[in-house]
Amino acid sequence: MEPIEIGIFVSLGLLAVVILGMRVAFAAAIAGVVGLIWIFWAKKGYSSDSFFWALTVAAKTAGQVPHSKVSSQALSLIPTFILIGYLAYYAGLTKALFEAAKKWVAWLPGGLAVSTVFATAGFAAVSGASVATSAVFARIAIPEMLAIGYDKRFAAGVVAAGGTLASLIPPSAILVIYAIIVEQDVGMLLLAGFVPGAFSAVIYGLLIVGLALTFKNFGPPVSGFTWKERFAALPPALPIFAVVAIIILFVYNPFGGDAWGTPTEGGAIGAFIVFCMALYKGMRWPQLKDALMETAKLAVMIFTIIWGVLIYVRFLGFADLPTAFSDWITSLDQSPMLTLVMILLAYAILGMFMDAIGMLLLTLPITYPAVMALNGGEFVSAADSAFGMSGPMAGIWFGILVVKMAEFCLITPPIGLNCFVVAGVREDLSVQDVFKGVTPFFIADAITIAGLVAFPSIVLWLPSLAG
Incomplete structure (x- = not known):
């Protein structure tokens, strides 16, 4: 089996267990380790001896992540x-x-x-x-x-x-x-x-x-x-x-x-x-x-999620899935802006089943390279880009859009975390009451996101002043 196929199977399995209720940190770490073992084992021909070699290499690769990345x-x-x-x-x-x-x-x-x-x-x-x-x-x-x-x-x-x-x-x-x-x-x-x-x-x-x-x-x-x-x-x-x-x-x-x-x-x-x-x-x-x-x-909760997801990200690199997804996105016969809107809608759906931080950590290694490819590349100038902005500015603009989508996910059922927090503080409110109360704000968030997409200067004005 090719590494990309392994990457797709493991990623689908990860999404399934997260939707079923497993914590993102643990699900991502397990998926990353399993994926690394599978890829290394496949390279050696699935023999019994190569399995233990793959297990050792995967453990060493995964073990380097917590310190090397989180010490930033x-x-x-x-x-x-x-x-x-x-x-x-x-x-x-x-x-x-x-x-x-x-x-x-x-x-x-x-x-x-x-x-x-x-x-x-x-x-x-x-x-x-x-x-x-x-x-x-x-x-x-x-x-x-x-x-x-x-x-x-x-x-x-x-x-x-x-x-x-x-x-x-x-x-x-x-x-x-x-x-x-x-x-x-x-x-x-x-x-x-x-x-x-x-x-x-x-x-x-x-x-x-x-x-x-x-x-x-x-x-x-x-x-x-x-x-x-x-x-x-x-x-x-x-x-x-x-x-x-x-x-x-x-x-x-x-x-x-x-x-x-x-x-x-x-x-x-x-x-x-x-x-x-x-x-x-x-x-x-x-x-x-x-x-x-x-x-x-x-802080420990956030860092634990980062550790687990970065192991999965390391596996994605070996599977070459981000590059394959970027190539597929850029090959679509439609405007880059329509593709961007579809990516944001996918975030809205995914956010119904995942917490905001875990969702971003899991998806950004794939979606960010794709959006940069849509724009024309990481180092493209504003004159040559699809979205009318240079590569670094496109990365900042996309970041604000994605974080706004993460905000949206904090109030969407069934796991909108803010709604559970408010219901937990107030004994006279149920979670269903809070979900009903936030419904009008879905319209406000949709208007906000549309405004940020249509007028990127709202996002880029201050960064452009800073050069």
């Missing part, structure tokens, strides 16, 4: 970004953000829900974890929306959908993972996430206002806040903007000259600032211990 400095961003989010919660920044947003925009139709979306977007700027964002605002925002008459399902849907913004707005753990897998510049990707993240939040807000105007008593406005109260609500939220400014300065210096440091250093300094703020607000050892433990748990 760029991955050290992930724990610091996650820690910022948990420390921000204990510093009271989440409550301060929500209060500020409420006082400024709650007068709109559906204003409290709009406030929740904007507050989650602000919190996303200091948190790299969508799950943490959803859990925090399920405790803060849902009770206030219920108190003034919001439908509990829609209130839960607002929080679950708003939590997905942490996947796109830097600091984003998923953007870092994408950069590592496809070998793109981490700083450029983090810059590229700001404007699309804000664009997505605005689309969510407009959807909520439209629903409140269409349906009577859907989202009653909240009024009565004075201008003095509005301005007084801003200073407690300022540390959020300080952390955002530090991350930007450590990725790209808008005042000219070199950046102040690396994104990793920016993340560490941002975590230290929020830590000091949390101490000032009264955080004690039990809260710090909880923040560190939750950070460690989430």
Whole structure:
């Protein structure tokens, strides 16, 4: 059997066991090891002696992956970004953000829900974890929306959908993972996430206002806040903007000259600032211990997925499956843009059965080379490319599109993780209630993705400024 055929069989088996419920990390690692053994054994003619040789070589090949790949400095961003989010919660920044947003925009139709979306977007700027964002605002925002008459399902849907913004707005753990897998510049990707993240939040807000105007008593406005109260609500939220400014300065210096440091250093300094703020607000050892433990748990989960999937990726290289898929994609008799849309639709379907990080790690080694081939190659100029952008810029643009699709997958049934988190925090809500509540946001996500595809400048404006 040829290596490509082995690659297809093993990949189909991997998808089957993941859909049946096996964890992505373990399924990918097992598939990778089995695939490596099969390929090496096939090369030696399937004899009994060659099986043990293939087993030894596969074990050595798989064993090199965890240290060689995960020791990358760029991955050290992930724990610091996650820690910022948990420390921000204990510093009271989440409550301060929500209060500020409420006082400024709650007068709109559906204003409290709009406030929740904007507050989650602000919190996303200091948190790299969508799950943490959803859990925090399920405790803060849902009770206030219920108190003034919001439908509990829609209130839960607002929080679950708003939590997905942490996947796109830097600091984003998923953007870092994408950069590592496809070998793109981490700083450029983090810059590229700001404007699309804000664009997505605005689309969510407009959807909520439209629903409140269409349906009577859907989202009653909240009024009565004075201008003095509005301005007084801003200073407690300022540390959020300080952390955002530090991350930007450590990725790209808008005042000219070199950046102040690396994104990793920016993340560490941002975590230290929020830590000091949390101490000032009264955080004690039990809260710090909880923040560190939750950070460690989430970071270990992400790194375990990376280890397992990278073993599978090593197998794909031996099977030559990414090259074969790229050749097949470029041979299709249709426009590159239509092919790209079909790839994004495939992500939407796949996301119904897999978590976002695992889905990206499993698919990017195949889809990224294919999209680069559609564009004309990794090093093609903007004038010669199919999508009107150079190879590196096409990689950044595709990364934002894919991460937005990963956001979409966090709220799609049957395993939308954010929906399970919100239902777990709120005893008065079932998972089915949350899934019903997020349904309108599917429309908003579709509009956002269409906008990012039709107008790539939304994604590429900031990276182009940075050169």
